[in-house]
Amino acid sequence: MPPSGHLRFGDQLLDLTRPRVMGILNVTPDSFSDGGRFVDREKALEHARRMNADGADIIDIGGESTRPGAAPVNVDVELERVVPLVEALAREGMRICVDTAKPAVMREALRAGAGMINDVRALREPDALNVVAAGKAAVCLMHMQGEPRTMQAEPHYDDVVAEVRDFLVERARCCEAAGIARDRIVIDPGFGFGKTVAHNLALLRSLRIFEATGYPVLAGLSRKSMLGGFAGRDVNERAAASVAAALAAVARGAAIVRVHDVRDTVDALKVWHAIGTE
Numbered sequence: 001m002p003p004s005g006h007l008r009f010g011d012q013l014l015d016l017t018r019p020r021v022m023g024i025l026n027v028t029p030d031s032f033s034d035g036g037r038f039v040d041r042e043k044a045l046e047h048a049r050r051m052n053a054d055g056a057d058i059i060d061i062g063g064e065s066t067r068p069g070a071a072p073v074n075v076d077v078e079l080e081r082v083v084p085l086v087e088a089l090a091r092e093g094m095r096i097c098v099d100t101a102k103p104a105v106m107r108e109a110l111r112a113g114a115g116m117i118n119d120v121r122a123l124r125e126p127d128a129l130n131v132v133a134a135g136k137a138a139v140c141l142m143h144m145q146g147e148p149r150t151m152q153a154e155p156h157y158d159d160v161v162a163e164v165r166d167f168l169v170e171r172a173r174c175c176e177a178a179g180i181a182r183d184r185i186v187i188d189p190g191f192g193f194g195k196t197v198a199h200n201l202a203l204l205r206s207l208r209i210f211e212a213t214g215y216p217v218l219a220g221l222s223r224k225s226m227l228g229g230f231a232g233r234d235v236n237e238r239a240a241a242s243v244a245a246a247l248a249a250v251a252r253g254a255a256i257v258r259v260h261d262v263r264d265t266v267d268a269l270k271v272w273h274a275i276g277t278e
């Protein structure tokens with residue numbers, strides 16, 4: 001079944017007949033480690049406005065690091081980091097997504113104006129499904145093998161593409177059974193989440209198989225360690241590598257790319273669009 005061509009994002013319809021860019025706004029202490037809370041918040045707002053001006057279609061706000069080895073964050077800390085930003089940025093007219101696995105954070109984020117929830121646990125926490133089903137927001141269901149603290153230790157699959165796809169389709173069906181309309185659901189193979197470089201490459205090369213499920217596909221490859229390995233670059237020097245990866249994902253049917261380097265990605269997609277596909 002082909003994707004429906006749009007995503008229901010709160011009360012809006014987001015046209016997905018052209019690829020969309022989701023800009024990453026991390027509000028974890030390791031990304032904004034200097035200064036007090038107010039300074040952090042102002043910096044985060046500025047960064048979001050910059051990405052919006054650069055052409056981001058969605059701003060993805062995350063208050064809990066899910067990087068390999070990261071420790072979990074207390075719910076009150078996450079709420080305090082995320083909710084005021086959602087409120088402020090939604091009021092400014094940006095489309096806001098919140099990257100969280102916690103139902104309490106989802107609930108408050110939706111109340112504050114978020115139009116999408118991005119969950120690396122694919123709504124598997126108790127009550128997460130109900131919280132999203134009760135609202136109108138879109139949801140991104142991501143695949144992860146294991147837990148962030150240990151997931152890169154020994155990832156194993158017999159058939160990574162089939163297993164990840166089957167997991168995502170099963171989660172999407174659960175969402176639909178709970179009352180989340182099909183056109184509110186996005187799937188994501190979860191590059192780097194319990195995956196070796198070989199697994200990531202197999203998933204990227206087979207992205208069309210995910211597109212063929214009928215759910216729009218989101219790809220998050222930006223600045224990830226695999227790209228650092230290929231390009232021989234530290235994490236803050238991976239913009240070009242990330243743009244190449246984003247284009248490779250779009251060429252294989254990704255509807256949304258989740259990126260740090262919004263301006264470069266948007267430029268690359270404009271060129272891509274101008275050239276056209278056969």
Ligand code: 7PJ
Pocket residue numbers: 066067099118119120140142188190191218219220221222223224258
């Ligand atoms: C992803 C994410 C991803 C989705 C992170 C990082 C690690 N959410 N959150 N997909 N990655 N949906 O950005 O390097 O790939 S956090």
